[in-house]
Amino acid sequence: MFIRIDDFAAEWTSEAEMTASVLDVLTDASLKQTICEGRRTLGQIAWHLVKSPHYMTTLGLEFDAPQGGDEAPASAALIASEYRRISQALLHAVRTQWNDGTLLESVTIQGEEWPNGGSLRFTLMHQAHHRGQMTVLMRQAGLRLPEVYGPTYDTWIDKGVAPLV
Ligand code: NI
Numbered sequence: 001m002f003i004r005i006d007d008f009a010a011e012w013t014s015e016a017e018m019t020a021s022v023l024d025v026l027t028d029a030s031l032k033q034t035i036c037e038g039r040r041t042l043g044q045i046a047w048h049l050v051k052s053p054h055y056m057t058t059l060g061l062e063f064d065a066p067q068g069g070d071e072a073p074a075s076a077a078l079i080a081s082e083y084r085r086i087s088q089a090l091l092h093a094v095r096t097q098w099n100d101g102t103l104l105e106s107v108t109i110q111g112e113e114w115p116n117g118g119s120l121r122f123t124l125m126h127q128a129h130h131r132g133q134m135t136v137l138m139r140q141a142g143l144r145l146p147e148v149y150g151p152t153y154d155t156w157i158d159k160g161v162a163p164l165v
Contacts, residue, residue: 001118004100008120009091015124016087019049019131021146022138023083026076030141035133042137043079045130047072050083052126053090059107059119061097063089094120 002008023046031043040048047068054065066082073079103117114122135145145152156163 001115001121002103003117005095005098005103008103008117009095011124012087012091012094012120015127016083016091018146018148019087019127020080020084022131022134022148023049023076023080025138025143025146026079027141027143028074028076030138030143031072031074031076031079033137033141035137041072042134042141043072043074043076045134045137046076046079046083049127049130049134050079050086053086053123056090056093056119056123058109059114059116061090061093063093090123 026046031041033042034040050066057063066086098116104115106113106115135148138145144154147155153163
């Protein structure tokens with residue numbers, strides 16, 4: 001969990017940039033790529049990443065929800081721009097409405113005590129989890145992936161290095 005706002009801010013800023021770089025590669029057509037028949041699409045997972053930071057308002061933070069409803073938009077550009085807005089809104093809310101002491105305060109969520117600093121950590125891990133799901137679907141949709149935590153197959157090739165198996 002986070003015990004300092006500055007630590008969260010640094011990590012969120014870096015992770016949000018990675019997420020935005022992944023969302024920027026999406027095309028409208030690729031949003032229809034599915035995990036398997038009848039299950040979530042790439043567009044739905046991307047939209048889940050845009051909507052989920054707003055769950056933090058249940059812990060007392062106040063900021064605007066993303067535009068649009070529960071249904072994933074058909075526009076990849078809209079998903080990416082709404083993500084940038086919501087990720088900055090979350091950070092701004094944490095910086096201006098909470099302090100280091102608030103991170104130690106707990107909220108009961110479904111019968112469990114969650115310190116706010118733990119909820120912020122969960123939000124980051126949850127985002128990384130779904131971002132990883134997205135990159136697999138994006139490859140299956142024929143998109144070229146950006147580097148997230150290291151080189152991709154394509155960037156190894158660009159460097160003249162045999163990709164790791
Ligand atoms: Ni989720």
